[in-house]
Amino acid sequence: MFSNAKLNEKIAFGLLKIATGMVVAFVLVILYYIVSNGYSAISIEFITEMPRSRMTEGGIYPAIVGTLYLIIGSIAVAMPLGMLAAIYLTEYSKPGKTTWAIEMAINNLAGTPSVVFGLFGLAMFVKYLGFGASILSASLTLALLILPVIIRASQEALLTVPKEYREASLALGVTKWETIRKVVLPSAIPGMITGAILSIGRVAGETAPILLTGAAYFLPRLPDSIYSQFMALPYHLYVLATSGTSIAQTRPIQYGTALILLIIVLCVNIVAVSVRSHYRKKLKR
Template sequence: MILIKKKNEKIVETLIKLVGILSIMPVFFIIGYIIYKGIPAISWDFIMDMPKDGMRAGGIYPAIIGTLLLTLGTILVSVPFGILTGIYLVEYAKDNFLTRIINLTIINLAGIPSIIYGLFGMALFVIFLGFGVSIISGALTLGIMCLPVIITSTREALLSIPKGLREASLALGATKWETITKIVLPAALPGTLTGVILSISRAAGETAPIMFTAVAFYLPFLPESPWDQVMALPYHLYVISTQVPNMPIQNMEGTLFILVVITIGFNLLGAAVRYKFNKKS
């Protein structure tokens, strides 16, 4: 009987490993294909030059800078508000019908299509508040889109911390805020950073929200203020793939490669920070 159980357990373990490998293989295949096709199209001029001839020539420097600016703006908008909201819901808000409705609403907001956020951002920031199509409108829209994931991950990370840690800190004379900032939040930071990484990586590659709020079809110069329009890699890739006839395939492959590199770069940076805090704790 014991041998049969061990044999069945081995079979199940093998099947789980096989499913895991099969799930990961398409990701590596896609990334490998992008690298294989994209690297030959990469050059210093392609990265650092302004676009020319209706984007059929020149480089993608404004699109790279625009993507980085929008992503940085998204981080500044979503991360502080998302983490503070998660702290409030767990540490300060009472567990009642209203807070349960709020938590359910936040979870549902995470599943709304990104184009809805784009239309909302256009209505609120571009038209109603008069920010126009600009970096700040795009960053605010992307920040709102990222908030549900960051709030949810922060909330779940804080809930996973044992109440005994809080009680011990309070018993030693620490205030509630000192307990949160010095005991609870550092312990929950790795889980919180997971949500931040996922949401920011998603924002860096989104097209629909910035299409209505931040980007322009063709801008062969850099923005001078947060109120200016920008080019961005996701929208640039969409445009040159669908709207520009006779576009060299190398430009599309090179743009896709740079976008993937930036997205993976944000993931690796966040993973490194998370590993550092995991090591400290």
């Protein structure tokens, strides 16, 4: 019996290692393919210049700036809302039909196709609220897109905080909000930031929502306000790869754009991971 258990354990670990190795191999192949085809297009001019000749020449600077605006804008809206919603659902709400309905709505939103969010953003922010095709409309739409992920990650982080922490604080006469703010949240912040990290990649790579709410293919200038149209790397890459009469001519730009997008996501993720590590170190002190 013991030998069979050992054998089963070795088989299970072997399968897990194979699965992990396959995932890593696929990622490395994709990265190698993009880097090997895109590095030749990368230069200071490519990163800092405006596009020219219908994007067959020049750089992608406006698309880089537009993508960063979208990431910052959507995270700035979604993170506070997601964290507050998670705090309410975890710490204040009581089991019942209302809470169940909210939980089901969050689950359904998490599985909703991004194009549906784009259509909603077009109807609500662009048309009804009158924000027009703009950074504001696109950022709010993307914020709704990632909101379920942040809520779920924040809920899981709050649930990992032991109940004894809450009970000990309340036993000392501290109010519930003070307990949440000074005891629960500091322990849960690293996990909450994980939700933001998971959302960054999706925000940076989404095309359908921004296509319907403000992205432009060729706009050789920087946005001057949150109500301006903008260029963005994912939509820019999509159009380069699928439309136009100069697809072969712009192929190096396509791979260069994809490589820059990967680098931006990596850099933003590194910043988020650094913030999470900072809070974890504070907890250990």
